[in-house]
Amino acid sequence: MRRKIVLLHTNDLHSHLDQAPYIHSIIEQQKKEHPDDLVLVIDCGDHMDRMRLETEATDGIVNVALMNAAGYDYAVPGNNEGLTFTMDQLKAAAQKANYRILGANMRRQDDENPDWLHGYDVVEDQGVRIGLLGVTIDFNDFYRLLGWELEEPRGTVKKWFTSLQERRPCDMMIVISHLGIVHDRLLAEEEPGIDVILGAHTHHLLMHGEQVGKTLLAATGKFGDYVGKVTLTYDIDRREIVNREALCIPVIGSGYQPHPVSSHILQHYLHESKGRMKEQVSELKEELDIHWGKESVLGNLLASGLQNWTKADIGLVNSGQILHNLPAGGISREMILEICPSPINPCLMQLRGKDIREALEQSLQLQYQQKPIRGFGFRGEMLGNLSISGMRVYVDTQAPEGERIQQLAVVNDNGQELSWDDDAWYRVGTIDMFSFGIGYMSIQSGTVEQFFVPEFIRDVLVRQLNQASELEKARQRRWWDQTLSG
Known part of the structure; x- marks a missing residue:
């Protein structure tokens, strides 16, 4: 018996929010095309950018609203979220999120981690156990000034990976990384048990993924130009992934129309933001x-x-x-x-x-x-x-x-x-x-x-x-x- 797991992913949108209604339509269409498969929607960080009027005026709430509407399941804070917003601003935005926020190497300096931030998650689907771990780049010279302390990310992945596999092994391991392509490649070499690394930060575009050892790397460039799609075929009897595929779907030029729900959200927040910013x-x-x-x-x-x-x-x-x-x-x-x-x-x-x-x-x-x-x-x-x-x-x-x-x-x-x-x-x-x-x-x-x-x-x-x-x-x-x- 075989089971398909589909990972739809975005990264480094940097508040190019005009892309969001198209991304919403792509996600919706992909879910229709995979009614019997597990589909997880993931953002790998830097969705928010305070150069955008709506993001600046709402402290990122507009980004959260658009991700909620599109049905995201997971997100990792990039440095644009973690370093340009205060802890209180992040908390206010995170509390409105319908998706789970993963940051295994992020902790408060007082060691009292916020309840909206999680290191990892495990999804069980028809006998397949999937571990998801999120890490972000450790710019501690800045993070410490905001009350955060970030652990070295690749070491964090190794620690959590070992811990998960000792307690209850996962059938596949997904790392959501806001580290950049160099760190992702090193991570794949250092920890061959990782099946997929969804990447970000260095704005690298991997149209059909990149295989490093047994690990598939995937990334969609920047600014919402693409939605990534990773398809994993898992053989339940053999307890192994028998096929991995990655591709990037162009957001503009592929015939997709802007989703009316996300378009309405964007118009609402634009009107509200212009009022605030006057x-x-x-x-x-x-x-x-x-x-x-x-x-x-x-x-x-x-x-x-x-x-x-x-x-x-x-x-x-x-x-x-x-x-x-x-x-x-x-x-x-x-x-x-x-x-x-x-x-x-x-x-x-x-x-x-x-x-x-x-x-x-x-x-x-x-x-x-x-x-x-x-x-x-x-x-x-x-x-x-x-x-x-x-x-x-x-x-x-x-x-x-x-x-x-x-x-x-x-x-x-x-x-x-x-x-x-x-x-x-x-x-x-x-x-x-x-x-x-x-x-x-x-x-x-x-x-x-x-x-x-x-x-x-x-x-x-x-x-x-x-x-x-x-x-x-x-x-x-x-x-x-x-x-x-x-």
Whole structure:
């Protein structure tokens, strides 16, 4: 006698919620095509992304509502859920979920794990016992600031796998992983008893899966472009899987229509969210500009804000974090989200003068200003030049690349210039993205003193917009081209 188990899976949707009604239709159709088989619907993390209006306004409740409607059975928190929402926000969203949330390597620092979070689950279906275990990437430098402690994930899988098999062996073992393709491959090599790893995090697309030893890896890329389908055929008499198949179903272009239920949910939350996000957070007397290739008021304002927020000597941020100008008049939460959507946190670093100089030199080059950036929290288009605070840069734009900076100076609170030392260490208020070696690479050479969570750089910007003295200071030049008069 043979039994089929079908795993429908998604990953890294990142709140591309317009895909959700199509995903709902695919899931519904697949269940109709497998009326006698066990069908489990699984999300592997990063379904939520706070760059999306509805997700930001509802603290992820809209994502939960769409997953409930589509009939998800399991989900693993990705880093976008775990690191951009507080514990209370996660609890409020999780309590509305009709699916089981698995995170075997997640625990609170007080060891009192929330009742909505589970390590594993076991499903028994017509004599077949299926174990499901969820793990997520262990970014503990950030998780600890939010009250979490994450265990090393691959070791956690080995521990739980051994424990389950000792107590009551499972006929098949499924790992739901938000670790990335490299960790998934290593996990398959280290623990050959795993039958399937459903993957995420690195946005890898495995159209027909990937076999590593006895383990089938599956993943659907990103942004809801595909729904994954893994079909396992289990021979009950022989007590073994006799066939494994994986494929990815295109969400758009396969003839599926948006499901009316999910479409209605999305429209409801869009209307509700727009109402919430109309809240005014500031009032501007004149338009504030942003440029990705030269100094601008909004760039200066954010750099000063990071310096103030982190109590640093210097502020440093790429102008590409801000997407467009802010007009005169009332400024709403929605407008702030539109111009600064990246869920990026302030960061305090110690940087050597020569590493700052190198980044500033690169900032004058078009190849860096127009460099596209993907991931690591960045939701903009290109890197942009460096906006600065607490210093002045004197340049000769006619000089060869790499030799354009003529002089640097630290500027104190009284506006006085202090001498610069390439060998000295400076306390720099910047962004967590730079500490990962993204964008201006020399900045990674520094030492992180503190990450600031759960605040985002848009929270820093709002505070700056409401301080007249900061607005005035942002209009003062920080970059001086010595080839120009004045």
